[in-house]
Amino acid sequence: MKKNIQYCDKCGEIIFYIEDKYEVYADCACVRRERIALKVAKYKKLSITDREAGNNRFENSNTVNDKEKEFVEKFKKYSQKFKKALEENVGILMTGLPGTGKTFYANCIANEIQEKGYTVLSFNLSGYLRKIQEDFNNKKDFVSEEEKLLYATREVDLLVIDDLGSEKLSEWGMEKIYNLIDERYKARKPIIITTNMNKNTLEDHLLVNGSDKLLDRIKSMTTPFIFDWESRRKPRQSDIWE
Incomplete structure (x- = not known):
């Protein structure tokens, strides 16, 4: 039987009790939320992304065709059912021309699931390579x-790799x-990759010493x-030159 029970002043869950002469300290909902928040913040700090990435939200999407609308609904469902995606290792590869919304939607998914307490690591690939090269030097x-x-x-x-194939890579790169990518593959956890390349160009780009591993x-x-x-990106109009 539990005795000398103490409750959290905020959430009301048990934080301490004595049972069979043993003192038991328990994490309440407040502590669990704080632990998750610290973990999410840790990976946000490690992420290498555009500074505007945190502002990308599904409600701010501006779809231009029915296919994009269909994609948005699927990406929303992916975010809502991320627990299943995590269990089944379901990832996403977004390919297409620059300015079509790939990075925006990858960030939307990342922001949505982070609010649910999941951890996300986001890399702009060129930034990732630059960071480890600077560290090596x-x-x-x-x-x-x-x-x-x-x-x-x-x-x-969730791991997000943005802009795969954006630059010519050396053997080191x-x-x-x-x-x-191999670390993620072995971890059996989901990944989102965006690239401006089409299927054939991507295949050529990723051949590693004649291997397609x-x-x-x-x-x-x-x-x-x-x-x-x-592309939805339009040249900026300004009368500054007039």
């Missing part, structure tokens, strides 16, 4: 920045990308969504 810590980020890649609930991993981890409409 100015190495101070015993554990490298790449090792820290790869550990986080294994632990986080391709090796780093393979390491990143990296491409096979991406195919096995993701469901493709092809953004095949015109």
Whole structure:
């Protein structure tokens, strides 16, 4: 029988009791929420993304065709059912021309599930490579920045890799990308990848020393969504030059 029971002043859950002469301290809802918030904040800090990424929300989407509307509904369902996506390792590959909304929707999903308490790690790929290259050139810590980020890649609930194939890669760069995606593959957790390349161009880009291992991993981890409409980005109009 529980005795000397104490309750949290905020949520009302039990935080302490004595049972069979043993003192038991329990985490209440407040403590659990705080622990989740700290974990989410930790991965936000590690993420390498555009500073506006946190403002991307589904309610701010401006669809231009029926196919995009269909994609939005599927991405919303993915966010709502992320627990199942996490259990079944269901990821997303968004391909298409620049300016069609790929990064925006990847950020929408990330923001939506973070509010549910899931952890997200987001990398702009060129920023990721630059970060580990700078760390290699100015190495101070015993554990490298790449090792820290790869550990986080294994632990986080969702990994977002933005702009795959945005630049010509050296053998070193391709090796780093393979390491990143392979860690996620072995962790058996979902990944979202965006790329401005089409299917054929992406396949050519990802060939690693004549092997298609990296491409096979991406195919096995993701469901493709092809953004095949015109860019919505318009040249800025201003009378500043007049």
